[in-house]
Amino acid sequence: MMSQPVLFEAYPQLAETIPWVKLGNLPTPVERLTRLGDKLGHPSLWVKRDDLSSTRMGGNKVRVMEFLLAEMKASGKTVAISPGALGSNQIMASAIYGRELGLKIVGVFFKQCPTDYMCRHMLIDKAMGVEFNHVSSPYLVPLAIIYHYLKNIDWRKMRAPFYIPTFGSSSTCALGYFNAMFELKKQIDAGELPEPDYMFVTAGTGGTMAGIQLGAAVLNMKTKTVGVRITDYIACNERIVASIMNRALKHLNRAGAGIKPMRFRSSDIMMIHNFFGGEYARVTEEGKAARSLLAETEGITLDTTYTAKTMAAMLNYLKDSELKTKNILFWHTYNTRDLTPFLDPKLSAQDLPEAVQAYFK
Missing domain, CATH: 3.40.50.1100 (Rossmann fold)
Structure with a gap:
C-alpha cells in the first residue's frame, strides 16, 4: 500500500x-x-x-477527497458547503471521510431522477451528520450556496466555510x-x-x-x-x-x-x-x-x-x-463496497426532511 x-x-x-x-x-x-x-x-x-x-x-471520490479534504484541514476550516443531487456520491463521500477528520458537511441538495440508491445514500448522509438543505430547482443552487456560505461564517474567528464544488470539479x-x-x-x-x-x-x-x-x-x-x-x-x-x-x-x-x-x-x-x-x-x-x-x-x-x-x-x-x-x-469509478456499516438502523426515510420524503412517496 x-x-x-x-x-x-x-x-x-x-x-x-x-x-x-x-x-x-x-x-x-x-x-x-x-x-x-x-x-x-x-x-x-x-x-x-x-x-x-x-x-x-x-x-473516484476517494482520490479526490485525499487532496480536497486535506486542503480543507490545512486551512483550519471545519465546515464545508457541498452542493449535489439528492443521491450525491460527492456529498456522501465528503460526509464519510470528513467525519473521520472531524469536519462537518452542509449539503445543498437538488432533485434528480429517482434511483434505487437515492434513499440509501441520504440515510447515510443523515447518519454521518450532514446538514440537509433542499432546493426545489437546480437553478436556485447558486443562491442557496451563497446563503449557507454566509450563514456558516464564524464571525468571531473571521473564518469562512470551505467550499466543495459540485461533483468535485476544481484544480x-x-x-x-x-x-x-x-x-x-x-x-x-x-x-x-x-x-x-x-x-x-x-x-x-x-x-x-x-x-x-x-x-x-x-x-x-x-x-x-x-x-x-x-x-x-x-x-x-x-x-x-x-x-x-x-x-x-x-x-x-x-x-x-x-x-x-x-x-x-x-x-x-x-x-x-x-x-x-x-x-x-x-x-x-x-x-x-x-x-x-x-x-x-x-x-x-x-x-x-x-x-x-x-x-x-x-x-x-x-x-x-x-x-x-x-x-x-x-x-x-463507482463504489462497489458494501456501505451498510455507515447506515444507522434506527433511521428510516421518515427521518429525512419533509421536502425530501416527497421523493419516496
Missing part, C-alpha cells in the same frame, strides 16, 4: 506544498476483461478497479486523478498491463477526466482519454475539461512542480455525448444492457447513473473494427 501519492515520488517538492491525507487503499488493481473480450472478439480489454479504492467506500480535485495516472504508469512499467491506446472514463463535470488526461500528457503517453458525459451539457463539456486541465497545471507549477508549460483547448478533448439519457440519473436501456453484460461475463458491478452508461458508450465505440488491435482500458 502506498504511504504517499506516486505524484510526490515524481515531484518530491510537492509533498511540502500540496496537502494530502491517506484515505484510500492504493494502488487499485488492473484486470484483464478476458471473458468480455472473448465475447466481443477483442483480445485486449482492461479495467482499472477504482471501485475498490478504499475498504470503506470506493469509487485541487483534479490532482487525485493526475496522481492516478502516475500510479497507472507504474503498473504499465511493471508489466501489469500494456499502455492503453484508449481509456474510457465517466465525465460528470470533468474533474476526473481532466486529471487523467493531464497526467497522460505530462507523462508523454500515447493514450487517448475518452470521456462519456452523464450530466447536462452545461455542466460537462470539452471546454470545461480543458479549463480544469489548464488550472490544475497552473496549480501544480505554483506548488513547485516545474512541469513544462502546456495549453489545452476544447479540440484536445474527446467526449461522447449521446449516452446521457436526457436527464441526470435517468436509466437507459443501453446502460442496463452494458451493466448486465459486464456482470454476466466478469462479475463486476456497474451503476446505472455513471459507469453503465460509460461501458455502453465503450461497447458501441468498439464496434469499429480498427479498434480490434488496440489496447482498451475502462476506468471503473
Whole structure:
C-alpha cells in the first residue's frame, strides 16, 4: 500500500506544498476483461478497479477527497458547503471521510431522477451528520450556496466555510486523478498491463477526466482519454475539461512542480455525448444492457447513473473494427463496497426532511 501519492515520488517538492491525507487503499488493481473480450472478439480489454479504492467506500471520490479534504484541514476550516443531487456520491463521500477528520458537511441538495440508491445514500448522509438543505430547482443552487456560505461564517474567528464544488470539479480535485495516472504508469512499467491506446472514463463535470488526461500528457503517453458525459451539457463539456486541465497545471507549477508549460483547448478533448439519457440519473436501456453484460461475463458491478452508461458508450465505440488491435482500458469509478456499516438502523426515510420524503412517496 502506498504511504504517499506516486505524484510526490515524481515531484518530491510537492509533498511540502500540496496537502494530502491517506484515505484510500492504493494502488487499485488492473484486470484483464478476458471473458468480455472473448465475447466481443477483442483480445485486449482492461479495467482499472477504482471501485475498490478504499475498504470503506470506493469509487473516484476517494482520490479526490485525499487532496480536497486535506486542503480543507490545512486551512483550519471545519465546515464545508457541498452542493449535489439528492443521491450525491460527492456529498456522501465528503460526509464519510470528513467525519473521520472531524469536519462537518452542509449539503445543498437538488432533485434528480429517482434511483434505487437515492434513499440509501441520504440515510447515510443523515447518519454521518450532514446538514440537509433542499432546493426545489437546480437553478436556485447558486443562491442557496451563497446563503449557507454566509450563514456558516464564524464571525468571531473571521473564518469562512470551505467550499466543495459540485461533483468535485476544481484544480485541487483534479490532482487525485493526475496522481492516478502516475500510479497507472507504474503498473504499465511493471508489466501489469500494456499502455492503453484508449481509456474510457465517466465525465460528470470533468474533474476526473481532466486529471487523467493531464497526467497522460505530462507523462508523454500515447493514450487517448475518452470521456462519456452523464450530466447536462452545461455542466460537462470539452471546454470545461480543458479549463480544469489548464488550472490544475497552473496549480501544480505554483506548488513547485516545474512541469513544462502546456495549453489545452476544447479540440484536445474527446467526449461522447449521446449516452446521457436526457436527464441526470435517468436509466437507459443501453446502460442496463452494458451493466448486465459486464456482470454476466466478469462479475463486476456497474451503476446505472455513471459507469453503465460509460461501458455502453465503450461497447458501441468498439464496434469499429480498427479498434480490434488496440489496447482498451475502462476506468471503473463507482463504489462497489458494501456501505451498510455507515447506515444507522434506527433511521428510516421518515427521518429525512419533509421536502425530501416527497421523493419516496
